[in-house]
Amino acid sequence: MDIERQLKVQDLNARYVETIDEGRFEEWPDLFTDDGHYRVTTAENAEEGLPLSLIHATSRAMLRDRVRALREANIYEAQRYRHILGPARIEPAMDGSLRARTSFMVARIMHTGETALFATGLYLDRIALEGEASRFVEKTVILDSRQIDTLLAIPL
Amino acid sequence: MNIHERSWPAEGLTRIPYWIYSDRDLYAEEQERIFRGETWTFLCLEAELPRPNTFRTANLGDMPVVVTRDKDGAIHAFENRCAHRGSLLCLKERGEAREIVCVYHNWTYDLTGRLTGVAFRRGVGGKGGMPADARPDQHGPRQLRVEIFAGLVFGTASASVAPVERYLGPEIAAKVRRVMKAPAKLLGGYSQMLPGNWKLYMENVKDSYHASLLHMFFTTFRLNRLSQKGGLLISDDGAHHVSYSMTADIAGKEYERAGMRTAQAGYSLEAPELLDNVDEYGDGIGLQILSVFPGFVLQQIRNSLAVRRVVPQGLDRTELVWTCFGYADDDEKITELRLRQANLIGPSGFISMEDGAATGFVQRGIRGAGDEQSVVEMGGSGTSSEESRVSEAAVRGFWKTYRRHMGM
Numbered sequence: 001m002d003i004e005r006q007l008k009v010q011d012l013n014a015r016y017v018e019t020i021d022e023g024r025f026e027e028w029p030d031l032f033t034d035d036g037h038y039r040v041t042t043a044e045n046a047e048e049g050l051p052l053s054l055i056h057a058t059s060r061a062m063l064r065d066r067v068r069a070l071r072e073a074n075i076y077e078a079q080r081y082r083h084i085l086g087p088a089r090i091e092p093a094m095d096g097s098l099r100a101r102t103s104f105m106v107a108r109i110m111h112t113g114e115t116a117l118f119a120t121g122l123y124l125d126r127i128a129l130e131g132e133a134s135r136f137v138e139k140t141v142i143l144d145s146r147q148i149d150t151l152l153a154i155p156l
Numbered sequence: 157m158n159i160h161e162r163s164w165p166a167e168g169l170t171r172i173p174y175w176i177y178s179d180r181d182l183y184a185e186e187q188e189r190i191f192r193g194e195t196w197t198f199l200c201l202e203a204e205l206p207r208p209n210t211f212r213t214a215n216l217g218d219m220p221v222v223v224t225r226d227k228d229g230a231i232h233a234f235e236n237r238c239a240h241r242g243s244l245l246c247l248k249e250r251g252e253a254r255e256i257v258c259v260y261h262n263w264t265y266d267l268t269g270r271l272t273g274v275a276f277r278r279g280v281g282g283k284g285g286m287p288a289d290a291r292p293d294q295h296g297p298r299q300l301r302v303e304i305f306a307g308l309v310f311g312t313a314s315a316s317v318a319p320v321e322r323y324l325g326p327e328i329a330a331k332v333r334r335v336m337k338a339p340a341k342l343l344g345g346y347s348q349m350l351p352g353n354w355k356l357y358m359e360n361v362k363d364s365y366h367a368s369l370l371h372m373f374f375t376t377f378r379l380n381r382l383s384q385k386g387g388l389l390i391s392d393d394g395a396h397h398v399s400y401s402m403t404a405d406i407a408g409k410e411y412e413r414a415g416m417r418t419a420q421a422g423y424s425l426e427a428p429e430l431l432d433n434v435d436e437y438g439d440g441i442g443l444q445i446l447s448v449f450p451g452f453v454l455q456q457i458r459n460s461l462a463v464r465r466v467v468p469q470g471l472d473r474t475e476l477v478w479t480c481f482g483y484a485d486d487d488e489k490i491t492e493l494r495l496r497q498a499n500l501i502g503p504s505g506f507i508s509m510e511d512g513a514a515t516g517f518v519q520r521g522i523r524g525a526g527d528e529q530s531v532v533e534m535g536g537s538g539t540s541s542e543e544s545r546v547s548e549a550a551v552r553g554f555w556k557t558y559r560r561h562m563g564m
Contacts (some may be wrong), residue, residue, distance in 0.1 A: 011322065042346050048344075052345065053344075053498060054504045056498060064426050065427050073371075074315070074372070074506065075510045076510070077513065087494055138492075148348050148504075151512055
């Protein structure tokens, strides 16, 4: 695997967490392809082969709907995330895209000042390399724990 | 102050005293009088014990419980506590086993919860061991009475509480059967730790008044507007409830007239397939939320089906355990519909993410207000079924039953 590809994945990951952590949610769907999939599930469900997700989107349009709901409909206390990612391990997929596995930890910072470890897990990604603009074709977030504190509003 | 020196406000069920959510002694007493008292607790779906020799753990209030299906297929439930030193017997959430062995000292139980072996009972080489007249099995884990109703496994510590169907009453039992109309197929689960007392969550579930006001997603997409035809069923004793609404809107403009935030925003979905929906019951009911006292919720939101267990984890912490399911004969298309509609529910649900937080808002809001009380007068002061969901009748029903159990 050449270094250039490794750097492209690293760059996409960096842009992904920056977009979320800086609260630029409207730009988040642009990091996916038009028919990109985004799922959040638990390790328990994944290990047992159960298909349920906490969030299940099968298009960029669905991601944009989620962002609009977060902005306009849903009620949640002001909060921010800080993502810390491990190194991505990548391998080529059959169709020319890449598969990447990346560990993450997310701290949640509430408006009250409370900072706590909110989630840990694994990103299982398929990434399309389209010249300069690499995008997620598929991003599956596998949460290590089955338990969410209060709510999961902002995407992981 | 001792709880027995507290008294319920003179106004009756239209006032809820705030000390009820913050009194430590009360928490312990609720465990005994309610969760280990004359009530049924939902433990798991029968489908979660798919084969003989399977088990899963659950709770009766904060008492840990093991639920098993034995080698002959019969379902049992017993306290998850070793007869010897009180250690948890089952450490795993679920699994397969022919016997249960306590990890601490290797005492062994069969899947009915009967003690079958004590390690080194006769000692080693004629030395040590237990006296010949010791009766360790007399300290065994408490056996629960178990009943399976429409694919739901219920347990109780009470020998005298009425069978589940009579406990529910005919109207609620019929609505349970409506959703549990065929064998269930597990789709998965997760849990949510809520920052509030368990009663706040049960009130939230029974509060049909808040649904379209707190959950603006609901309102905007006409999933549940109070102008939709529907109603509120409450069991005679007030303990259990069903809130339901038809999928069709009777086209009221009440929300627009009242100037609700998103009703005016012209908010529409780019991917409306989120709300695609099949009428599986042939009755036009798009939403049915059902609660059973003290801590069970059965949900049908369009084609999204789930059971929720409310597990108290302390005075101001409550775990809400969600298990989503479909039916054993579901095809791929309906399964996909259920999985997509799962976006509506759970900790990230478009229409349910606010509920957990709302219990925390109350718990935080009342810290200095133990002697104050909330006002629950929507729909008057009664606890009976009615057509309007602009009502807190089911919340009052909860307190009617609660007070009866607690002797308040």
